[in-house]
Every structure is written in C-alpha cells, then in structure tokens.
Amino acid sequence: MVCFLLERSLLPLAKRKPNVVDQVAVPMNVKKLIIVGAGGLGREVHFWLKDWMAHHPGHVIGGFLDDGSLSLNRFNHYADIISTIEDYQPKADEFLLCAIGKPSDKKYVVEKLLAKGAQFFTLIHSTAIVGDNVKIGKGVLICPYSVLSADLEIGDFVTVNTLCTISHDAYIGHFSTLSLHCDVTGGAILED
Known part of the structure; x- marks a missing residue:
C-alpha cells in the first residue's frame, strides 16, 4: 500500500503536529496511476490526480480499468480505458x-484485483483537512474540502466524497462510501 499525501492544511508543516498520515513514506519509483472505474467518480478522480501530479512530477495517469468499454465514449479529454477488470x-x-x-x-472489484497482486494507494486531496491521531486505511480516497477532525479511524478502501466532515472518535468501516456533503458526528460507527 502506498499513500500519496497532498498538503493537508493551510498551516506550514513546521507549525503542525505530526500524526499518522505525516509518517507515511512516498516511494520515488511510482510511475503509473490507474483509476479503477470510469464512471462519474472515476472522471472526478482523473481531475484530482492531474492536480496532484502538477506538484509531483514523474507520475502519469496510466488510464482506467473498466468493464464498460464505452464508458468514456462521449468524452475526449480523459485517459483511455486500458483494460477490463x-x-x-x-x-x-x-x-x-x-x-x-x-x-x-x-x-x-478490489478483492479480485488484490488476489491478482495489484497495489493500491491512498489519495488525500490538497484541500482536505486531516487532524491529529487520524488513522487512514489503505486504498482510501479523501476528496476536496473534506474534514477529518481528530482521533478517528477510516477503514480500508473508503471513499470520503467532497465536502464531508467526520468528527472525533468516529469509525468508518472498510469499503464504505460517504457521498457528497455527508457529516458523521462524533463517536459514530459506520460498520463495514
């Protein structure tokens, strides 16, 4: 598992306390980033990855994996579908x-790809705010303007869509998806 960490706060790093996310290493040998799913969320992720790559040269979007070969036919500005799942x-x-x-x-889909030996990464958008003592699993997507306050845990392969807030002491179970504008209050538990 690899975690690509974008800036998580407007504060300079020197003024922030380190937390679990700050301690994740980013290997320099990563080259191709592939999006699984070419639907609406996949197209949004394509844009967010382009934004991330502007600050991390040497990476390319390798394309999409999608079983619908026609998923992107009405568009001409996305990477290609390179394979079915x-x-x-x-x-x-x-x-x-x-x-x-x-x-x-x-x-x-994730379990099928993991069984083949695929590697997943976590993407945290630069506008997301991640507080202290936040544990983030593998393969997680934290979308723009989301807030993960403090002392909470996000399971593996969770999607936190745009403008979501997750409060203190919450737990978000594996494979969960929080849609746009969701708020999870303090101490809430969303099971797998």
Missing part, C-alpha cells in the same frame, strides 16, 4: 485507486 494484469510500477462508489461493487 477481469483482464488486468498488475505491474510493479502501477498503483490503483478505486473510484467505484457502491460499497458492494467496490469490495468485489
């Missing part, structure tokens, strides 16, 4: 981000 064969320099919103579908 079934036919995809992982390579050492490829890291995946799952952009499938429906939790049961996401779990099915």
Whole structure:
C-alpha cells in the first residue's frame, strides 16, 4: 500500500503536529496511476490526480480499468480505458485507486484485483483537512474540502466524497462510501 499525501492544511508543516498520515513514506519509483472505474467518480478522480501530479512530477495517469468499454465514449479529454477488470494484469510500477462508489461493487472489484497482486494507494486531496491521531486505511480516497477532525479511524478502501466532515472518535468501516456533503458526528460507527 502506498499513500500519496497532498498538503493537508493551510498551516506550514513546521507549525503542525505530526500524526499518522505525516509518517507515511512516498516511494520515488511510482510511475503509473490507474483509476479503477470510469464512471462519474472515476472522471472526478482523473481531475484530482492531474492536480496532484502538477506538484509531483514523474507520475502519469496510466488510464482506467473498466468493464464498460464505452464508458468514456462521449468524452475526449480523459485517459483511455486500458483494460477490463477481469483482464488486468498488475505491474510493479502501477498503483490503483478505486473510484467505484457502491460499497458492494467496490469490495468485489478490489478483492479480485488484490488476489491478482495489484497495489493500491491512498489519495488525500490538497484541500482536505486531516487532524491529529487520524488513522487512514489503505486504498482510501479523501476528496476536496473534506474534514477529518481528530482521533478517528477510516477503514480500508473508503471513499470520503467532497465536502464531508467526520468528527472525533468516529469509525468508518472498510469499503464504505460517504457521498457528497455527508457529516458523521462524533463517536459514530459506520460498520463495514
């Protein structure tokens, strides 16, 4: 698992306390970033990755994995669909981000890709705010303007969509998806 950390606060790093997210290493050998799912969320992730790559040269979007070969036909400004999920064969320099919103579908696809040896990464958008003692699992997507306050845990392969807030002592279970503008109050538990 690889975690790509974008700036998580407007405060300079020297003025912030380190937390779990700050301690994640970013390997320099990463080259191809592949988006799993070419639907609406996948197209948004494409834009966010382009934004991230502007600050991290040497990376490219390697394309999409999607079983619908026509998913992007009405668009001409996205990377290509390079494979179906079934036919995809992982390579050492490829890291995946799952952009499938429906939790049961996401779990099915991720487990199939993990069984093939695929590697996933976590993307935290630069406008997201991540507080102290926040534990973030593998393959997580934290979208623009979301807030993860303090002392909470996000399970593996969770999607926190745009403008969500997760408060203190909350737990978000594996493969969950928080849609746009969701708020999870302090101490709430969303099971797997």
